[in-house]
Amino acid sequence: MNSIALTIDGRPVKAAPGTTVLEAAATLGINIPTLCYLKDVNELGSCRICMVDVKGARTLQAACVTPVAEGMEVATSTPRTLRARRTNLELILSDHPQECLTCIRNQNCELQALAEAMGLRESPYEGKMSCHPEDWSTPSLARNPAKCVLCRRCVSVCQKVQGVHAIQTMERGFDTVVAPAFHLPLGEVACVLCGQCSLVCPTGAIHERSQVEEVWAALADPGRHVVVQTAPATRVSLGEEFGMVPGSIVTGKLVAALRRLGFDRVFDTDFTADLTIMEEGYELIRRLKEGGALPLFTSCSPGWIKFVEHFYPKLLPNLSTCKSPQQMFGALAKTYYADKAGIPPDRVYVVSIMPCTAKKFEAVRPEMNVGGTRDVDAVLTTRELGRMLREAGVDFAALPEEDYDRPFGISTGAAAIFGATGGVMEAALRTAYEVVTGKALGNLNIETVRGLEGIKEVSIDLDGLTLKAAVAHGLGNARRLVELVARGETDYHFIEIMCCPGGCIGGGGQSIPTDAEIRQRRMDAIYTVDERMTIRKSHENPAVLTLYEEFLGEPLGLRSHELLHTHYQPRSLYPGRRESK
Amino acid sequence: MSQSACCQGAALSEILTDDQRNALDAIIAEHRNSPADLISVLHEAQELVGYLPQEVQVRVAEGLGVPISEVYGVVTFYSLFATRPRGKFKISLCNGTACYVRGAPRVLDRLERELGVKPGDTSADGLFSLDVVRCLGACGLGPVMTVNADVHARLKPDRLGGLLDGYRRTEGQ
Numbered sequence: 001m002n003s004i005a006l007t008i009d010g011r012p013v014k015a016a017p018g019t020t021v022l023e024a025a026a027t028l029g030i031n032i033p034t035l036c037y038l039k040d041v042n043e044l045g046s047c048r049i050c051m052v053d054v055k056g057a058r059t060l061q062a063a064c065v066t067p068v069a070e071g072m073e074v075a076t077s078t079p080r081t082l083r084a085r086r087t088n089l090e091l092i093l094s095d096h097p098q099e100c101l102t103c104i105r106n107q108n109c110e111l112q113a114l115a116e117a118m119g120l121r122e123s124p125y126e127g128k129m130s131c132h133p134e135d136w137s138t139p140s141l142a143r144n145p146a147k148c149v150l151c152r153r154c155v156s157v158c159q160k161v162q163g164v165h166a167i168q169t170m171e172r173g174f175d176t177v178v179a180p181a182f183h184l185p186l187g188e189v190a191c192v193l194c195g196q197c198s199l200v201c202p203t204g205a206i207h208e209r210s211q212v213e214e215v216w217a218a219l220a221d222p223g224r225h226v227v228v229q230t231a232p233a234t235r236v237s238l239g240e241e242f243g244m245v246p247g248s249i250v251t252g253k254l255v256a257a258l259r260r261l262g263f264d265r266v267f268d269t270d271f272t273a274d275l276t277i278m279e280e281g282y283e284l285i286r287r288l289k290e291g292g293a294l295p296l297f298t299s300c301s302p303g304w305i306k307f308v309e310h311f312y313p314k315l316l317p318n319l320s321t322c323k324s325p326q327q328m329f330g331a332l333a334k335t336y337y338a339d340k341a342g343i344p345p346d347r348v349y350v351v352s353i354m355p356c357t358a359k360k361f362e363a364v365r366p367e368m369n370v371g372g373t374r375d376v377d378a379v380l381t382t383r384e385l386g387r388m389l390r391e392a393g394v395d396f397a398a399l400p401e402e403d404y405d406r407p408f409g410i411s412t413g414a415a416a417i418f419g420a421t422g423g424v425m426e427a428a429l430r431t432a433y434e435v436v437t438g439k440a441l442g443n444l445n446i447e448t449v450r451g452l453e454g455i456k457e458v459s460i461d462l463d464g465l466t467l468k469a470a471v472a473h474g475l476g477n478a479r480r481l482v483e484l485v486a487r488g489e490t491d492y493h494f495i496e497i498m499c500c501p502g503g504c505i506g507g508g509g510q511s512i513p514t515d516a517e518i519r520q521r522r523m524d525a526i527y528t529v530d531e532r533m534t535i536r537k538s539h540e541n542p543a544v545l546t547l548y549e550e551f552l553g554e555p556l557g558l559r560s561h562e563l564l565h566t567h568y569q570p571r572s573l574y575p576g577r578r579e580s581k
Numbered sequence: 582m583s584q585s586a587c588c589q590g591a592a593l594s595e596i597l598t599d600d601q602r603n604a605l606d607a608i609i610a611e612h613r614n615s616p617a618d619l620i621s622v623l624h625e626a627q628e629l630v631g632y633l634p635q636e637v638q639v640r641v642a643e644g645l646g647v648p649i650s651e652v653y654g655v656v657t658f659y660s661l662f663a664t665r666p667r668g669k670f671k672i673s674l675c676n677g678t679a680c681y682v683r684g685a686p687r688v689l690d691r692l693e694r695e696l697g698v699k700p701g702d703t704s705a706d707g708l709f710s711l712d713v714v715r716c717l718g719a720c721g722l723g724p725v726m727t728v729n730a731d732v733h734a735r736l737k738p739d740r741l742g743g744l745l746d747g748y749r750r751t752e753g754q
Contacts, residue, residue, distance in 0.1 A: 170658075171658070
């Protein structure tokens with residue numbers, strides 16, 4: 001491939017054809033400011049912040065969409081470009097509420113950061129402000145279009161990455177607004193609540209629906225016994241809320257931090273991840289041996305579940321009936337644990353720390369309860385926990401490493417990797433192989449299901465039966481795989497789907513920013529967590545074995561059926577329709 | 582359009598007649614699973630029904646395999662598409678630069694008062710709908726408006742009442 005020679009700010013640089021001026025400048029250490037740009041997802045040049053001067057061009061050019069050309073001479077910081085950027089930013093701010101101090105994205109806002117970097121000291125343009133109602137129709141996400149800068153990142157990620165198309169730019173000109181069809185609230189359209197939009201929003205126009213206040217209230221209530229569970233992916237991202245490098249493993253500090261906040265017991269979702277492997281593994285074996293819908297799809301990811309309910313209701317019988325680890329935890333906390341600890345179940349309040357906004361929706365699904373008591377009472381995203389800890393003045397970096405409480409704090413490496421795409425599959429295969437064949441698996445690392453490839457395949461020999469499996473992450477990839485399955489063109493037995501790109505480490509409730517490099521670092525960290533665990537196979541988790549002995553009996557037994565398994569419902573694809581076609 | 586569009590109900594009420602529904606399905610059938618045909622299908626559907634109610638948009642989305650959010654995005658982007666019933670007489674007032682400087686805002690003011698509607702709306706009697714458009718290509722004759730296919734030039738606010746009455750009379754006959 002021939003490289004293209006150009007100069008940027010007088011410095012020569014070579015770049016591959018198709019490289020943008022923005023990318024070429026970055027290789028020289030010149031970071032041209034951007035707002036709407038999101039690498040590989042949203043490259044529209046719509047915000048006009050990244051303007052540069054290209055010699056010979058009639059007007060200033062948007063660096064994010066201008067490809068390099070041979071002999072091109074680019075100037076990035078001339079009086080003309082700086083003035084243009086500033087004017088464009090001032091115009092954007094002229095229709096943006098000046099509420100930074102009380103905004104959920106205060107100090108983590110790209111618009112605010114730009115205004116600071118460009119040294120804006122006044123808003124010279126006064127005029128009409130666009131007026132659109134806020135949308136609090138879902139338990140997971142809230143929209144405030146008044147804060148929208150129309151960068152379209154959310155639209156791009158929802159369409160191109162997730163293939164859900166819940167939102168789109170509506171109307172035109174000054175009336176333009178990003179909204180669901182017919183300006184309906186998000187809760188009334190086919191949105192899966194994955195929150196990828198909230199992860200890429202540069203401002204506070206779409207964000208997680210915070211439950212911090214509810215959790216503070218529960219912690220302050222002496223009548224409550226408040227237990228907390230932490231999802232696998234949160235231990236490799238929470239550090240970012242406190243300026244630590246992406247991929248920092250903060251498991252011990254996370255536990256210590258939760259104790260400082262006053263939780264009565266700090267438990268681990270990893271424990272019920274191990275339990276999920278037992279239940280789902282036996283479900284797979286049963287379907288293979290006794291018949292049942294195949295392929296079996298994993299059911300840990302609530303965004304994926306809602307996606308199937310809206311878009312592929314015919315495949316509902318293929319979903320594992322296992323509740324997600326979050327819900328299994330809640331169900332057991334209010335039965336087995338409450339009983340063991342001698343606490344009335346109605347006093348137990350279960351909080352989850354999740355990388356996920358869809359988990360908030362999952363927790364309030366009416367079927368997610370035991371005898372009328374909700375499994376999980378409040379779900380905090382990684383971002384919300386970060387805020388709580390900052391509010392409480394916890395010096396996170398200085399915290400000691402502490403251990404989870406028992407018995408629900410005991411887990412394995414297999415559970416930790418639930419946080420990354422391919423992890424549930426790898427954990428399941430580690431167990432399935434040993435349970436079915438009775439032989440020990442030599443190398444526990446099943447590399448073919450790891451990594452950020454959109455769709456991965458693996459087959460494993462289980463004493464004569466070749467188990468064929470596939471893995472997809474991000475709903476766009478999931479849809480491609482599901483289409484093949486729906487057309488009957490595959491012979492997979494088992495398929496793992498995680499709703500978000502990269503799996504839960506890239507979840508919609510994770511720290512902002514989350515980009516490809518950060519996802520990779522968190523993923524690497526997850527596998528390090530696995531390597532460091534003494535036990536790395538779910539079926540060897542002693543606490544899980546005890547749980548079966550003392551309480552559940554056997555996988556897929558009567559109690560499991562009652563507490564750990566659930567059902568699904570078709571949902572409408574079109575507003576007003578009862579269910580999809 | 583945006584303010585009142587928020588108020589559309591969530592329920593997908595079925596308002597098409599059986600004949601309309603059959604005709605619409607025939608149009609859609611010709612373009613089944615052809616997302617690129619969206620605009621022309623919407624156009625034909627509007628010719629058929631007079632406007633594009635939610636029911637029509639959903640049927641088009643389903644038939645062409647286009648997400649409903651995208652259908653609605655297209656419908657609300659192009660001013661030729663209407664999401665509410667149009668009047669028997671469709672008034673398009675030009676507010677392009679030439680018409681603007683020659684007094685289109687005063688004409689608009691008077692039209693709004695005479696008809697009791699805002700741009701994008703239809704009068705209570707169902708006779709007139711009012712839209713503000715950009716250049717109609719008759720800048721030398723501004724302010725200009727069209728009522729269906731009729732062009733009215735050099736408009737003066739005081740003469741609008743009589744002009745509208747003329748249309749009301751044709752309706753009465």
